[in-house]
Amino acid sequence: MERRRRMRYLAWVALLLGLALGAQGLAANQGVSATSADEGKYDGHTLISVQSYGLDGKLLELNENDEVVWRYDxxxxxxxxxxxxxxxxxxxxxxxxxxxxxxxxxxxxxxxxxxxxxxxxxxxxxxxxxxxxxxxxxxxxxxxxxxxxxxxxxxxxxxxxxxxxxxxxxxxxxxxxxxxxxxxxxxxxxxxxxxxxxxxxxxxxxxxxxxxxxxxxxxxxxxxxxxxxxxxxxxxxxxxxxxxxxxxxxxxxxxxHQHNPYKLRNGTVLVADSENDRVVELNATTDEVVWQYGGRGLLHWPRDADRLPNGNTLIVDTFNNRVVEISPRGEVVWKYEGVQMPYTADRLSVPEEDHETVPGTELRSRYSGVNSLQSTLEQAEAYAAFVFPAWMKLPELLTLAGIAVCALLFVLDLGVAAVRGE
Structure with missing residues (x-):
């Protein structure tokens, strides 16, 4: 009788968690969004390539109003x-x-x-x-x-x-x-x-x-x-x-494990330093850090960075599923969020090979890390995106884990009962 009562409780808990997961899915914001500061964003359309977590990669061109005006998928x-x-x-x-x-x-x-x-x-x-x-x-x-x-x-x-x-x-x-x-x-x-x-x-x-x-x-x-x-x-x-x-x-x-180095005319190299969760500008001779922006508190596995003519830096923040543009003071002046696993971004008003821009020595560095537990959880959330739907973030994953635990305990109880002939 005690086992049957426990199994009923497990079934009810699993059901409630399942309903909660459904509600989380309905409430999740699965679309893209963009925000921009009143001043500061460099003019022009933006080209974004999207690797994707699966096989639905795409190429998007956004206009100045962040509307998709060209798409290839x-x-x-x-x-x-x-x-x-x-x-x-x-x-x-x-x-x-x-x-x-x-x-x-x-x-x-x-x-x-x-x-x-x-x-x-x-x-x-x-x-x-x-x-x-x-x-x-x-x-x-x-x-x-x-x-x-x-x-x-x-x-x-x-x-x-x-x-x-x-x-x-x-x-x-x-x-x-x-x-x-x-x-x-x-x-x-x-x-x-x-x-x-x-x-x-x-x-x-x-x-x-x-x-x-x-x-x-x-x-x-x-x-x-x-x-x-x-x-x-x-x-x-x-x-x-x-x-x-x-x-x-x-x-x-x-x-x-860097991506997309970009050599500036002053001899430095701007690099998406992916596993260090930062964008860094290095002296190409001495490896000295001239400028950096990132840390897990700001970026998660960036894979592209372009320095724009006004000193802004356009960054692909891959595991945060967004592209951001930061000012010389390290403030976010534009971001486009919700695009799943972006790879590169270009501001089309800037010629591809025009590397004449503001050097890192004239910019303000910013670095913000997180504690090891938060870092581990964020990494798990990022890897989960290769398996689960994009809307399933850490809260949803914890709910799913709760359902899995209840199901496992339920099956174990059934197994014990079968072995004992109950």
């Missing part, structure tokens, strides 16, 4: 770096997950149920038709997406390919005219390895370098972000040698 895809070209078209990096029937046989060795097509697309602005593309197949979507593309002045296109640990340049006809293989410059026996070390290359489809960004610098060199090495490197295109290194493998107080 390819099916079964994640969307990464994008830029507007001089002709008005958009160049965008897209990775599409394909079923086995559409995959080459040699790309079904590791994951027999999928492959991916990594694509660089130029989209006509008016029709959204693909007017130029370059693509290749790879084994799986996790850590194999194409993260960055850059249209060069001569019409060629620079690409990073994290699945194959390389960077390359392709011409308008689709021919590779330059290629840099990480194994030849970061692997065993290289000058970089002897001086800096770095994670070992286990080969196959392991995520070794996670190279996630390429830019052509004014001096003609390529700047590459080697995320898993915690470094931003500069590469001479003629010799392919590494001429400068910002950060060092494992020296996470400088950079920790």
């Amino acid at each position: 390819p099916p079964n895809s994640r969307v990464f770096d994008a830029e507007q070209l001089d002709n008005g078209n958009f160049l965008v990096a897209v990775t599409t997950k394909l079923p086995p029937a559409k995959c080459p046989a040699d790309q079904l060795v590791v994951e027999s149920d999928q492959c991916i097509e990594a694509k660089v697309l130029e989209l006509d602005y008016e029709t959204k038709n693909v007017v130029w593309n370059y693509s290749w197949y790879d084994e799986k979507i996790t850590h194999h997406e194409v993260h960055d593309v850059d249209r060069l002045e001569n019409g060629n296109t620079a690409v990073v390919d994290m699945g194959n640990d390389r960077a390359f340049v392709v011409n308008e006809s689709g021919g590779i005219v330059w290629e840099w293989q990480a194994e030849n410059h970061l692997g065993e026996g290289t000058a970089f390895r002897e001086r800096y070390g770095g994670p070992p290359n286990h080969g196959g489809e392991t995520d070794w370098t996670h190279v996630n960004d390429i830019d052509k610098l004014e001096n003609g060199n390529f700047q590459l972000s080697i995320r898993n090495f915690d470094v931003v490197i500069e590469v001479d295109p003629e010799t392919k040698n590494i001429t400068n290194v910002v950060g060092a493998p494992g020296k996470t107080e400088v950079l920790d």
